[in-house]
Amino acid sequence: MIGAAIVLVVVVTLLIGARGVAAIRSTSDFLVASRRISPTLNAAAVSGEYLSAASFLGVAGLMVKDGVGALWYGVGFTAGYIAMLALVAAPMRRTGALTVPDFAEARLGSPGLRKLSGAVVLVIATLYLVPQFKAAGLVLTVVSGTPYWVGVVVAGAAVSITLALGGMRAATYVQAFQFGLKLLLFIVPAIWLVLQVGADTRAEALHPVEFTRFERVTPVQFRHDVRLTITEPTAASTAPGRPVEVLPPGRYDVEDGSVWTFQAGAAVPELAGAPPPGGAGWARPLLDPNGAGHPLLATLSVLVATVLGTMGLPHIIVRFHTSPDGRAARRTAAITVLLLSVFYLFPGVYGALGAVLLPELYLTGGTDTVVVALPSRVDTGWAGSLFTAMLSAGAFAAFLATSLGLLLALSGAVSHDLLPGATVRRLRLTTLATALCVVALALPSVYLDVGVLVTSAFTVAASTFCPLLVLGIWWPRLTARGAVVGMVVGLLASAGVIGTGFALAVPPGLAAILLGQPALVSVPLAFLTMVLVSLRGRPPAWANAAMLRLHLDETERSADAR
Known part of the structure; x- marks a missing residue:
């Protein structure tokens, strides 16, 4: 049943994606669907690609592992679209750019900045895409016993073929469909679980007791x-x-x-750095990963990364270029906030029940699987199998939808931004090649934490593209040199610091927070660097005209032209 549900999701993905094949005639068709996507369809597609493995599985898993404070991730993911709605959505669409590096060169006239921005896209997209494929392999292993590599290869093949055939239009249709599917397959099992577990378990989930002894073999x-x-x-x-x-x-x-x-x-044995589910530290509504001892600081750093990182995610930014105009882009962002708010009401249900029914997962490091493991723990009959299949299909849809957007951003950066003269044929071949590279990276990544990798991608985006976009849109004094130096500093202070933290055995404490989640330092540092370096230079001669183009409504520009 589980295998059939996942195969059905993959087949439907390919069939829906095939609708976009006939419309691909130019790079604009491939990358931004000719800028003709309506706000409602676009918002559903944005929500579909944004609800990744980190959302469908990771938030509930982090709640079992780290406690109630993990729900701040959902708050940050959703609040990021409010910031995007206010600061970025409409002006970005008015630039007429196809990608973030396109915007960087158009705004500041620097081919070097375009290349640097393309390289940053590669870093962000790889950090975000590898955990999607990893989670696909992990879920298939847990629910059906297949080898880990099978899920990775299936996800990579389905995503790359869909994109190579239909580009952004295919991705839009698939992601919008999969958002509705994910919402249904996430909410219905959650309601069933709450009703099925009984009053005692519901009371225990609301008033957790520390996991100290195994209740059964x-x-x-x-x-x-x-x-x-x-x-x-x-x-x-x-x-x-x-x-x-x-x-x-x-x-x-x-x-x-x-x-x-x-x-x-x-x-229950003690596990260093992991609070037992249900304990005092676990129930505190703040994040304290690995027992670092600075929960407020850790929570603020995660919020800075998730809220500001959303504005810099290349696969999300490109979505607003598919809108007909700036007003439609703004409406897309507003509808997206509503759709995401509905979804993020439910990860806490799985996390709270998982802490009661599957607390041993925190020992194994397998908390990412709590969502798909709960139904069979609650019911060993056909109902448990049915809801496990539903959640597995929903999780696979989450991997595919997010991977479509990320792979499109990744192949676009390589073929359109880093190499000159992009064609549809090259974009299609690059899509297949980059998918193969990401699969090769995902195969040895079985033991990496999905939530950690995705949060790292948000941190890099918040430290590089967020300052570039906010200052590029709202500050006419920004210079190409300031943007380049600021992005390099932000990249080193985020990806470089996180990589150092991975390589070193850092003891718990302030150093662990700064190395594991440096957004609280790296983001202000990148902003400050861009401002200070720009103040020592001279902005482009066309800066004021560029600002007018970004902020003047399309209808007003048309009237002025007449």
Whole structure:
């Protein structure tokens, strides 16, 4: 049933995407669908590509792992569109650009800035796209037992073929359809779970108690190397087929792939840096990843990254170029806020129930799977299988919809911005080639955290394209040199710092926050750098005319021309 549901989603994706084939005659058709997408259809498509693996699976998984504070991610993701509506949507459409690098060169007249912007698109899109393919492989493994690589290859093939055939128009039709599908397949199982679990479980989810003992015999398959601390004699089997033994207190290093089976009533081991679900730290409405000890600072940094990063995501920005005019772009953003607000009411349902019914996932590192694992825990019969299939299909739709937009941005950056003379044929070939490269990166990324990678993409976008767009649209004194230096500083202060944090074993504390989520520092630093460097130079001669073009309504411009 699960395999059939996922195959159906893939087949429908290809069939709907085929509608865009006949309309592809130019690069404008391929990249921005000839700028003829209506606000309602565009908003549904934007919502479809924005609700990625991080939204469909990641927010609920982070809630089980890190606590109630993970719901701030949903707030930041939605609030980002309010900032975009106010600052970016309509002016960006009025530029007539096809991509963010197009805007950069048109606004500041610098081919070098265009190349740099194209390189930043590659960084952001890769950070965001790899976890989509990774999550596709992971979900198929969990729900159907297929090897991890199968889901990665299937997702990569479906997305690349759809885009190569129909470009942005195909992506729009598919993403709008998949948004409605995801909304249905996310909300209906959530309501069923709430009704099915019973009053006691609902009360426990609203008033969580710390997870201290296993209520039943519980096998735990670890997805990466961990160090457990056992505080009292604990009955468990440390390998399949091995007899149950009483483990004495102490520290135990557990290798990736190990399966421990804890007996009913056994004490839950402690996991360094992870608060047990239901505890005081878990129930606090602030983020404190890995027990860093600065929850307010960590929460503010995530909000800066998600709210401002939304404005800089290249696959979201390009969506506003598909609108007929600036007014339609603004309406698209407003409708998108409403659609996302409906969706983000429900990840908390899965996270709260998962903390009660599947708290052992926090030991395994598999909290990303809590959404698809809940139905079978609640009901082992046909109903559980049905809703598992629905959620698996919805999750796969989330991977495909987001991957379509990201792969389009990635191939557009390579073929249109970094290489001269883009043609439809080159765009199609580049789409297939970049998909192959991303699949190759996703295959060894099975142990990387989806939420961490996606948040890193938001951080880089907030530290590079957000300052470029906001200052480029609202400040006439911005210079090409200021934009280049500011973007380089923002890129190093975000991607460079995050990469350093991955490479180093940083102890919990302030350093862990600054290295793991540096947006609170990198974004102001990028803005300040752009301003200070620009003040020492001279803006382009056409800066004032460019500002008028960005802010004067199309109807007013037409009247002035007459």
